[in-house]
Amino acid sequence: MSIPLITTSRWNIEDGHTLEGYLRTGGYQGLRRALEMTPAQVHEEVKKASLLGRGGAGFPAGIKWGFLPPDVWPRYLVVNGDESEPGTYKDRLLIERDPHQLIEGCVITCFALGLSQCFLYVRGEMAHGQERIASALNEAYEHGYVGRNILGTELSVDVVLHWGAGAYIVGEETALIESLEGNRGMPRLKPPYFPASIGLYGKPTIVNNVETLSNIPWIVEHGGDAFAKIGAEQSTGTRIFAVSGHVRNPGVFEVEFGTTTFRDLIMGDQYAGGIRDGNTIKAFIPGGASAPWFFEEHLDIPLEKTTVDNEGSMLGSGAVVVMDETTDIVKACHNVVRFFSRESCGKCTPCREGTNWLEKILDRILNGYGRPEDIDLLLDVCDNISPGISWPPKQTTICPLGPSAVSPIASALKRYRSEFDAYIASNTDTPVTVNGGRA
Amino acid sequence: MSRLNEENLRIARQIVSRYPKKKSALIPLLHLSQEQNGMVTNEAMEHIAELVEVTPAEVLGTCSFYEMFKRHPVGEYQINICHGISCHLLGAEDVLEHAEKSLGVKEGEITQDGKFSFEGVECIAACTEAPCLQVNYRYVNRVSSDEFDQLVTDLKNGQNTQIPKHGTLAKTRQNIQSEKLAGPSEVENASPPVWLQRNKEDQ
Numbered sequence: 001m002s003i004p005l006i007t008t009s010r011w012n013i014e015d016g017h018t019l020e021g022y023l024r025t026g027g028y029q030g031l032r033r034a035l036e037m038t039p040a041q042v043h044e045e046v047k048k049a050s051l052l053g054r055g056g057a058g059f060p061a062g063i064k065w066g067f068l069p070p071d072v073w074p075r076y077l078v079v080n081g082d083e084s085e086p087g088t089y090k091d092r093l094l095i096e097r098d099p100h101q102l103i104e105g106c107v108i109t110c111f112a113l114g115l116s117q118c119f120l121y122v123r124g125e126m127a128h129g130q131e132r133i134a135s136a137l138n139e140a141y142e143h144g145y146v147g148r149n150i151l152g153t154e155l156s157v158d159v160v161l162h163w164g165a166g167a168y169i170v171g172e173e174t175a176l177i178e179s180l181e182g183n184r185g186m187p188r189l190k191p192p193y194f195p196a197s198i199g200l201y202g203k204p205t206i207v208n209n210v211e212t213l214s215n216i217p218w219i220v221e222h223g224g225d226a227f228a229k230i231g232a233e234q235s236t237g238t239r240i241f242a243v244s245g246h247v248r249n250p251g252v253f254e255v256e257f258g259t260t261t262f263r264d265l266i267m268g269d270q271y272a273g274g275i276r277d278g279n280t281i282k283a284f285i286p287g288g289a290s291a292p293w294f295f296e297e298h299l300d301i302p303l304e305k306t307t308v309d310n311e312g313s314m315l316g317s318g319a320v321v322v323m324d325e326t327t328d329i330v331k332a333c334h335n336v337v338r339f340f341s342r343e344s345c346g347k348c349t350p351c352r353e354g355t356n357w358l359e360k361i362l363d364r365i366l367n368g369y370g371r372p373e374d375i376d377l378l379l380d381v382c383d384n385i386s387p388g389i390s391w392p393p394k395q396t397t398i399c400p401l402g403p404s405a406v407s408p409i410a411s412a413l414k415r416y417r418s419e420f421d422a423y424i425a426s427n428t429d430t431p432v433t434v435n436g437g438r439a
Numbered sequence: 440m441s442r443l444n445e446e447n448l449r450i451a452r453q454i455v456s457r458y459p460k461k462k463s464a465l466i467p468l469l470h471l472s473q474e475q476n477g478m479v480t481n482e483a484m485e486h487i488a489e490l491v492e493v494t495p496a497e498v499l500g501t502c503s504f505y506e507m508f509k510r511h512p513v514g515e516y517q518i519n520i521c522h523g524i525s526c527h528l529l530g531a532e533d534v535l536e537h538a539e540k541s542l543g544v545k546e547g548e549i550t551q552d553g554k555f556s557f558e559g560v561e562c563i564a565a566c567t568e569a570p571c572l573q574v575n576y577r578y579v580n581r582v583s584s585d586e587f588d589q590l591v592t593d594l595k596n597g598q599n600t601q602i603p604k605h606g607t608l609a610k611t612r613q614n615i616q617s618e619k620l621a622g623p624s625e626v627e628n629a630s631p632p633v634w635l636q637r638n639k640e641d642q
Contacts, residue, residue, distance in 0.1 A: 039634070039635055071631070073624075073629040073630060073631050073632075074459075074624040074625070074626065074629040074632075083564055084561070084562060084564070085562070086523040086524045086525065086561065086562035086566075087523070087524060087525055087562065087566050088562070088564065088566070089564045089565060089566045089567060091564075092564045092565075111634065114631055114632045114634070114635040115632075116624040116629065116632050117459070117621075117623060117624055123564070124470070124505070124507045124576075124608070125507070125519075125563055125564075125573065125576050126564070126576075127575075127576040127577060127607075127608045127609055128577070128578070130608055130609035130611075131609040131610060131611040134609050134611045134612060134613050135611050137613055137615070138611075138613060138614050138615065141615045141616075141619045141620075142616075142619070144619075147615070147619040147620055147621050148618070148619055148620060148621045148622075153634065154633045154634045155632075155634045156621035156632075156633075157621055158457065158620055158621045158622065158623070160457050160458070161613055162463075162466070162467065163466070163467065163470065163608065163609075164466065164505070165466050165469065165470065165505035165506070165507040165508055166505050166506030166507035166508075167504060167505050167506065168561065179466065180463055181460070181462060181463055182460075182462035182463050182464070182465035182466065182491065182493075182501055183462075183500075183501055184500060184501055184504035185504060185505075201459060201460060201626045203626065242566055242567060243567070244525035244566035244567045244569060245524075245525055245528045245529070245566075245569075246528060246529075250525075250566070250567035250568075250569070251567050252567060285524070289523075289524055289562075319566065321524055321525055321528070321566070323528060327528065331527070332524065332527065332528065335522070335523075335524050335527045336524055339523065339524070339561050339562070342561060343561065345504075
């Protein structure tokens with residue numbers, strides 16, 4: 001079945017990122033439509049659409065919007081464009097190829113919720129994306145789509161382009177707010193206060209992902225009901241997936257939720273085209289480096305939030321990383337753990353110390369100095385970060401970064417423990433016990 | 440000389456004016472100073488502290504958290520080789536090894552002519568183009584050893600004019616006439632936005 005492209009419709013239009021190209025292809029119609037409605041009606045359409053947040057947690061955007069306390073002003077919109085989850089690669093393309101769509105989504109959201117300023121936080125490393133957004137904003141201001149008295153109405157909202165400087169943790173919404181306030185990007189403790197009640201400058205703040213907001217113009221133009229008809233009952237609309245790793249045709253695809261399976265996405269000719277060199281699949285990460293890994297038997301699971309959650313992983317950020325039979329699982333596991341260890345902000349002890357030790361233990365296993373008790377030690381450290389090593393993970397930390405480092409270890413050990421054992425067996429040195437004594 | 444120069448000071452004041460609270464401009468101003476000097480110097484941090492009205496220690500506190508800010512010299516062309524999971528699966532370690540051999544320096548060191556330095560970095564969001572790298576935050580996709588050497592040669596000979604020197608991020612700046620700006624809101628005691636009030640009366 002062919003479905004309309006919602007967020008990626010201009011990706012192949014050469015001048016789709018310019019105001020001229022955007023207007024020619026139906027741009028800013030959602031905003032015009034919104035301005036004919038009341039703010040409450042616009043919010044209602046987004047609720048009807050059941051649009052799930054596209055950042056990773058998958059919380060319904062319309063409901064998140066509803067958490068704003070009445071009568072506290074000002075309120076802010078913060079756009080999370082700090083895409084850094086390994087394997088994830090969609091917000092950058094949305095920013096580079098269709099910046100006006102994102103800006104339109106921001107302005108509509110500010111209109112609907114009475115947000116008086118929007119901060120568009122783009123990851124620091126995305127120089128090209130920043131250029132595209134800066135030019136688009138210059139055009140949008142010039143022609144009255146952003147700024148004072150938008151399209152001649154009393155709606156006045158600034159969209160401020162802000163950029164990060166290299167820190168994965170800033171993708172966590174409270175860390176993003178800290179960073180936007182000019183501080184080190186360390187998450188704030190929540191609950192009790194979520195950004196919707198106490199956020200930027202202590203004021204009510206909505207933090208939404210780039211892809212989430214890029215859906216808003218379509219929803220307002222075509223109506224929430226039309227959007228909800230696409231996709232699965234609890235995961236409406238489309239989703240952008242980036243498929244990378246050992247596939248023939250790695251790429252970024254907008255697919256309908258629910259009707260497509262991982263097998264379609266990884267093996268289908270119109271998508272990633274199967275495993276390279278006719279190899280077999282060993283494992284795949286279904287939703288970014290934080291997600292527990294899936295294996296061959298999970299291929300027929302549909303791309304739908306609830307089903308994937310129930311199977312013990314998550315769709316997360318829409319990043320599918322495929323590993324074929326040639327993959328050294330211990331090295332892959334070490335790679336993902338090293339990422340979380342490097343990116344831990346250092347605020348919570350279990351994460352700061354735990355991820356670091358996980359990396360060190362894996363290091364020594366890889367280098368041929370592994371000890372037989374190292375596997376239990378790995379699991380013990382994992383258990384200290386995320387008690388019970390279950391899914392969804394329990395946390396001893398403020399944010400989910402620490403528990404994310406547990407996912408690859410738990411997954412890899414579950415299926416490929418023998419590879420860890422083989423590395424450990426290759427240790428020809430005199431074994432040393434954990435306590436430092438000679439065995 | 441590493442305080443912001445006159446032109447950058449003008450830009451800095453413009454950036455500060457767009458935020459309800461000055462300290463929010465801290466990261467953008469650190470980028471601006473890095474663009475001017477190729478790195479972030481102590482003097483620049485002191486100047487930024489004056490501009491956003493915090494102590495220099497607070498500026499350093501923020502600066503030292505973020506990977507992109509270099510408080511020591513790096514090459515004119517800083518090559519960031521991605522070793523995230525997707526690039527790892529497709530040979531990032533080979534690219535890193537080749538870079539070390541080809542440039543004749545170790546990760547984090549600068550070549551004698553001051554032109555190049557390299558390091559392995561976490562995922563740079565080009566996973567379907569693995570293995571990939573960035574030179575001063577400009578992408579080079581699916582890079583082979585030969586292409587790496589060609590890139591280095593071109594940069595050395597000034598044949599690649601696309602990539603600015605280290606520190607420059609977006610070459611396009613926000614350029615908005617002041618009468619088009621809505622202006623930042625008051626953080627305290629603000630009233631509800633006018634467009635919400637009108638709609639209340641309508642209903």
